[in-house]
Amino acid sequence: MLLYESIAENILEMINNEKLPHGYQLETLEELAEHYQTSKNTIVRALENLEARGFIYQVRGSGSFVRRKKRNYHLNLLSNQGYRNSLRKFSSTSKFVKKEIMMAPEYVRRELDVESDEKIIYIERIRYIGNQSRTLSLEKSYYRQKIIKDIPVEAIESSIFAYIQDELGVEIGFSDVYLKADKLSKYDANLLELDVGDPVLIVEEVYHTKTGEPFDYTELVYNYQESFLYAQSSTYQD
């Protein structure tokens, strides 16, 4: 982690702990540079990082302010880490449904940029809120076996991404995210304990390693009664 990143994390922790509430004006560049014993330039980069991630906003000529926090029962759409953190707050559990080694279907090959003979680890699991009382989502994931050697059931029932990072040493980078609403299929309705034709929020994600290789295509099928997502856009968005 670079210095500006660890300063950003430090400030973020204070925001998350509500030590810095909504609307709070951060110290000046000079004061922060003095406090962190670094250059103003490093502070500028830390603040830009926090602004781009939607945690603060900067008003030219007046300073930096803490943004409002999300409604607290929402899951962060764009954040692996935040998603896991949100799930922890919900005390979410996961149930293993299926694991298969297969060749990727054509639409998955296109998303993962792989040849037709490349092997895929296909995994299905259900996420619950609390102790399997209410379903949150059904996850259908296609991992490239070349990059993700194997995923044991214990990891599937806890955290696949923690396993991938901590055990396999694969660094997770950015993702592309697609959303739509649709009618629930019979198979999905059964697993989510809902009715066929009920509304469903479908989120597709293509995850890449830090070196830019796509390694996971996941379709998240959300229980519409339990799923509320949020995202924050920064001024920079085009």
Place this chain on the structure above:
Amino acid sequence: MLLYESIAENILEMINNEKLPHGYQLETLEELAEHYQTSKNTIVRALENLEARGFIYQVRGSGSFVRRKKRNYHLNLLSNQGYRNSLRKFSSTSKFVKKEIMMAPEYVRRELDVESDEKIIYIERIRYIGNQSRTLSLEKSYYRQKIIKDIPVEAIESSIFAYIQDELGVEIGFSDVYLKADKLSKYDANLLELDVGDPVLIVEEVYHTKTGEPFDYTELVYNYQESFLYAQSSTYQD
């Protein structure tokens, strides 16, 4: 616009024009600094800006690369400008439905952080794909009259945000975005030419000015048959 921002815009233009295709490795910091006649530090900021917005990824020790472009029929969830650009590609049109001056309902007051006696301009319009042949969405917007004096019907039928920026001089900043799927109500189904109970993707957005004042709460009710959204997350997301 600061220098690093205009360099970022310049590179982005080449990405959007496909002059820099997916996977293309950008020049080194030294080469870019030489090309733009500026410091390496300014180039670093321009590249971080593009990375945070999901257009490039940086691999430590090897350089910066262009990310894959979104599927081309998707609307950018997090981008006002991009949303308008995407809509232009669809040759979208808007139809005025309703305009009322009112006190904000309680849930809107909470989102906009306003007192119960503050006046709101409530606007409803329908977005179409092409020439009113297929509905895309129903927009229900609550603008604070204190900030947004008035919005004429001509602006409602073209671009409200262009009017707000260009005519009223209000600078649009960041937004909070919430998503869910639900069943379509009778009123909304009628306007979207769909059936009651059909699935619906609902996106709520709270827009702020560049100085951090919330000025618009909008509920976007999407026709599930026509609406596909996307977002790109950067490595920085927490």
